[in-house]
Amino acid sequence: MxxxxxxxxxxxxxxxLKFxxxxxxxGEISACELQQTAKxxxxxxxxxxxxxxxDFIPSNDFSFYDCTLDxxxxxxxxxERYKKLNISELDTYFAMARGYQGENGDVKALAMKKWFNTNYHYMVPEIEDTTEIKLAGTKPFEQFNEAKALGVKTKPVIVGAFTLLKLIRYTGSKQAEDFCDDIIKAYSDLLAEFSKLxxxxxxxxxxxxxxxxxxxDIALFNKLYNGIISNKKSIKLLLQTYxxxxxxIYNQLTAFDFDGIGLDFIEGKKTLELIEKNGFPEDKLxxxxVxxxxxxxxxxxxxxxxLLSxxxxxxxxxVISSSCSLLHVPYTLKNETKLSAEYTSHFSFAEEKLIELAELKFLTDTDNFENETAYIANCKLFENRTNCYDDAVQKRVAGIQEKDFTRLPEFNEREKIQKKEFELPILPxxxxxxxxxxSDVKANRSSFKKGNxxxxxYNEFNRKKIAECISLQEEIGLDVLVxxxxxxxxMVEYFGEQLNGYLFTEKAWVQSYGTRCVKPPIIWGDVSRSKPMTVEWSVYAQSLTDKLVKGMLTGPVTILNWSFPREDISIKESTYQIALAIRDEVLDLEANGIKVIQIDEAALREKLPLRKSDWYCEYxxxxxPAFRLVHSGVKAETQIHTHMCYSEFTDIIPAIDQMDADVITFEASRSDLLILDSLKKNNFKTEVGPGVYDIHSPRVPSVEEIENAITKMLEKISIDKxxxxxxxxxxxxxxxxxxxxLKNLVTATKNLRNKIK
Structure with a gap:
């Protein structure tokens, strides 16, 4: 194989590349220097x-920011707003990714969303009615030739026409069908160019x-690939899914003249069943x-x-393949020096997965593979992992009752109590x-970790920074502080470091978006909390001001979704373990006088099944309920906030309302506040804060821009919400x-308060 x-x-x-x-x-290096680093x-x-x-090495999977944007x-x-900036191609590209604010103009970035069910974020392409789709770039060809010059034969990787048209945001009256002919021509021209190479x-x-x-959807796919495949000439086409x-669409896919079809046997629950029931063409790879x-x-x-047998x-x-791009795992175990082999022997990062592929290839081609060293060693790994279970944790999870998921009194009564208790202004x-x-914050943390x-x-420095932060927020005029x-x-690693059952790497970075990388912790065993994790910091901050200061926690679903989860128990059981640990922290914060507690669930949607029919039964x-388990024990006077970002939430708004938080803040600015219609349509009961400006861009929003955003929100959301x-x-x-x-945010809010009065 x-x-x-x-x-x-x-x-x-x-x-x-990040640095x-x-x-x-x-402005510290030139474009040429950046390109050389990439090369x-x-x-x-x-x-x-x-x-x-x-055997099949990809090219064009490299990107300065995101392959969908590429x-x-x-x-x-x-x-057109980006073209009108009249800046270099590279800077125009970065303007689409990050926004631009300078002498050539002021534009926001494109919207950014989660890439299917992962923690990677992609840039949402935006198409206007006047857009002329055509082959205009050279990146895939340049990188193919670059590899070829090194003696490396590659298969170029391109986001397919169907997925591209489904992910695009259409800003005019035209929709996907209207661009079909042009995109067929563009992809055909792409294949023609690769044929020449x-x-x-x-x-x-x-x-x-x-x-x-x-x-x-199926008709759109058929139209696209009937046109594209008819122009593939000598090129062999791999249609890759994951x-x-x-x-x-299985039967239609296998009937097309693709030379190879990539199917996922890890997350594809019915993949093997589809093959067993319908067969697979002999003339295709x-x-x-796996x-x-x-x-x-x-x-x-x-x-x-x-399975391979x-x-x-x-x-x-x-062909033995990865289930998806290895973009979603760290590079290599070679940089991990602190974790013992007791743990690392169970791990496989991107480079180690190459070894696995090579070993699987060797074993499939060997008659008596059971006697091979690689096979024997692998089997022992799965027999010897026993130090990951905690009877007390498992007993506590088993003891969860239905009443533990319900907070009383109900929302409407709590809302009245909290408004009277806090006496916040309108539009808090x-x-x-x-x-x-x-840099000084990072240096302080680094010095402490190194023992310097x-x-x-370390704590005195952080207290000084907290005092400065509280003072700054009071000066700016914010109502509820952090x-x-x-x-x-x-936001996940910090909690994982203090929870039993977690392991941490040194340099196992994974790209989240653009230059943003995260280092997900690893859930090795049963999870529990042995002592308070945030109480001291929150209590100190609250002691510095008469204004409310939020206690800040990360929710159980996000902690699970932004970790590498176990595979020996269900993610439901693992999440409930984390939920009980965070519940203990919530109750400790409340007992120590913290009246507003934010439990972030930024990644709530991340493991949501891609098929709607599986949403509830599987996730x-x-x-x-895991989120409700965290906060169901607090008093009516304690206000529970949560936050969600950079996903498509409009289709699960009813479920989000069922989280029974008191206030929910959303990412919204990059999507032009499209979530507002869904909130109104579903009679969203929870108080809500759709983001009024994009923090992933360096540009500073004007007072007028923020006023306009708030005004637009007030057309769909009651002012008291x-x-x-x-x-x-x-x-x-x-x-x-x-x-x-933030000063502009407060000024804009005060301007509107005065107008409303």
């Missing part, structure tokens, strides 16, 4: 892939096919996604080899939680722009 991967991480083993790109943003990363990775023995630019899908294979990624598809199965591209646990060779007995020509202002993590300063010195989270490295029926806040935490922003933006 041959081996393949769908894509590879791209920020560099030690985040070289170079941020230097470019600050070095690509060449190093191609060498790694080639040396691993991988594909839009490739086909000239660039809104003697490419053998081209991979079209079509993950949207794993959604529920209606007749119109994140689920293709039950709605099946790229079988190595998990989203989790870091070693592959179970016994199970995988049984079954495919082999059916006479299917199979707040922030989401974190304040800028400046004492815990007392302590700034200077003691926290990451929402336990994810929503509306809060005013930024989109998300301010951790990644600079101090100057943060202060300016």
């Amino acid at each position: 041959l081996t393949s991967i769908i894509g590879f991480p791209r920020v560099g083993t030690l985040r070289e 170079a790109t941020e230097k470019y943003f600050r 070095n990363i690509r060449q190093t990775q191609w060498a790694t892939l080639k040396n691993s023995g991988l 594909t839009a630019v490739l086909f000239n899908i660039i809104p 003697d490419a053998e294979w081209v991979q079209f990624d079509e993950p949207y096919l794993v959604h529920d598809l209606n007749k119109e 994140f689920g199965d293709v039950r709605d 099946l790229f079988a996604g 190595v998990n591209g989203k989790n870091i646990w070693k592959n179970n060779y016994k199970k995988t080899l049984a 079954e495919l082999k007995t059916k006479g299917i020509n199979t 202002t707040t922030t989401i939680g974190s304040f800028p993590q400046t 300063i004492s815990e007392k010195e 302590h700034g989270e200077f003691e926290r490295n990451d 929402l029926d336990w994810a929503i 509306l809060w005013v806040n930024p989109d998300c935490g301010l951790k990644t922003r600079g101090e100057t722009e943060t202060t300016a933006s």
